[in-house]
Amino acid sequence: MSLIDDKWRILFDKYRIEREIEKHGRFYITADQIREVKEPRLMTKFDTRESLPRVFGKKISILPVSRGGYVLGEFDLYQDFPEIPSDIKRVTSAKIPDYFESIDLHDIRSEASAINVMSITGILDDFLGEDRMVQTVSGRMGSGNFEFYVSDYQKSEPIEKKPLIQVQNSQVEIDGGFENENVFTLIEGKNVVHSNFLIRQLYYPARLWAEKIHKPIRPVFMVYSNNIFRLLEYEFTDLRYYNSLRLVQERNYSLEEIEITLDDLYDVWARTKVKPEPAVTFIQADSFYKVISLVERLNENPMTGGEIAQLFGFKERQSDYYFNACRYLGLAEKQTDEDGVKVHITAIGRRLLKLPYRARQLEYVRLILEHPIFHDLFEAALQIGDVPDKEYVAKKMREYQVCGENLIVRRSSSVRAWLYWILTLVNEG
Structure with a gap:
């Protein structure tokens, strides 16, 4: 605890x-x-x-x-992200103008930096279908006074029977507010991959600015990880109702070469030399996107298990799962110093993160396919054109004796999720 x-x-x-x-x-x-x-x-x-x-x-x-x-x-305060980006194959290319010498693609670490780059590269304009969006507000401010209905876990209907909350000048923090002659958009930015988000991060700013301006307000959630900008636009269909948000659109953008073909994946599989399974805990981490996100955060500084849990919104047991997933790939290790035990990125991890997007994804694939069970299962995936079913994966896990029988069903979902991540890399332009 x-x-x-x-x-x-x-x-x-x-x-x-x-x-x-x-x-x-x-x-x-x-x-x-x-x-x-x-x-x-x-x-x-x-x-x-x-x-x-x-x-x-x-x-x-x-x-x-x-x-x-x-x-x-x-109160029901959270909204799930689509578990996998709606169509990762539709990654749109963007480019930093050549005259910006101060921007390093491999050193966009903070949410503020990601929002800034998203703006100057035209990503935000393209996503919104607008021109010349300019940042006009950011930071902390008072919410003003308003009231709203929120869903409870009984989902009572109609709306007037839901709990009514009154807000009196609560503090609101806005990562970025952009405006042109047509619209005003509110950006909530994250540089860590989560499974869900707190609706308040979009709702309170939307209520604040709805009282101040007459233009349409377009709330946008931005997640920057693995050098991909994932943008999700929402709308509140009834501003009186906290849970009335609806996903309008979602797109993914990259500032690097993104084309990866099935032949590329086959080539990595064919060239990868299989190694014996390491004497570490077998994977139980269903989101490979979060594995990548953890490696990126460890590249900034070592972290304790508690710090990992806090950053990702994990329970501490989950932080161990994702550390073990990174360790399984040789990307993280635990070290003890005067501050206690912390998780560190390895030299392999640091080298990997310096690679451009396309080479980096293929290197993640290679590290996965070095493991006999993944090499075997990916061959099956290539043959059938899809991830093998749960029964087949469980059978192979028993053959390779990667974990105890009581863990096979639970951990087979992680195996299938990682194989699915590999296949979703195919983006042939």
Whole structure:
């Protein structure tokens, strides 16, 4: 259990929060009350479902409602991303103008830098179908006063029977606001791959600016990872209703050569020399996109298991799964120093991240296919033109004895997900 979990358990016990929610439908807590155990900013930042404290269970979540207050209740506050980008084959090429000498494609680390590059390369204009979008706002500001309905876990209907939340000048942080003569777009940027996001990150800014301007507001979520800009545009079909967001469009952009053919993958498979399975824990990490994202973050600095869990919104057990996946490929290792045990990127990982996009993806493929079970299964995938079914994968896992029988079903989904990731790399222009 993490420190944040422990601190919230203290607050739940002291103020009988769960009982109050059962009785009244919600519980208001002040920043001063939270500060009794830890800084409120650290105690209330839960960008994904998985990052919520254990004591919240599967239903309770939290929203800021003023500068110094929060409300807890059985609110449905998160939205799933499409698990795999809607069509990774449709990666659109973009280019940095030659006269920008100060931009290093391999050193776009922060969300702010990614948003800046997205703007100057015309990616945002192309995505929105607009011209000359210019950044006009960013940073922290007050939300103003508004009220809204939010879904609870009973999904009560109609809307007027849903919980009503009142916000009075809560703090809002906007990563980027861009405008032209036609529209205003709000950008929420991330440089870490998650499975879901907190709707509030788009909803509160949309409510704030809907009261200030008359132009259409187009909320956009940007995820920058693996040198790919993944843009998802949403709309709120009813601004009174927090959960009314709808995905309008999604596209992926790259500033590098992206063409990878099936022949390229076959060539990597044919040339890869199979090595004995390493004496490390076999993979249990269903998202290879998150494996890549973790390697990128480790390239910036070593991290503890707890720091990995916090960054990705994992439970600590999940951070071990993704560390072990990186270790399985030779991309990460644990080292002990005066600060304790931390996960470090390896020299192999650093060299890999210096490669351009196309070569980097093929090197990830090679590292996967060095393992006998993946080399064998990918041959089957090439023959049938698809990922082998669960039964066939489980059969091969038993043959190669990669894990215990009780883990085969669970870990076979990770094997299939990695094979699927390889096949989705095919982008023949």
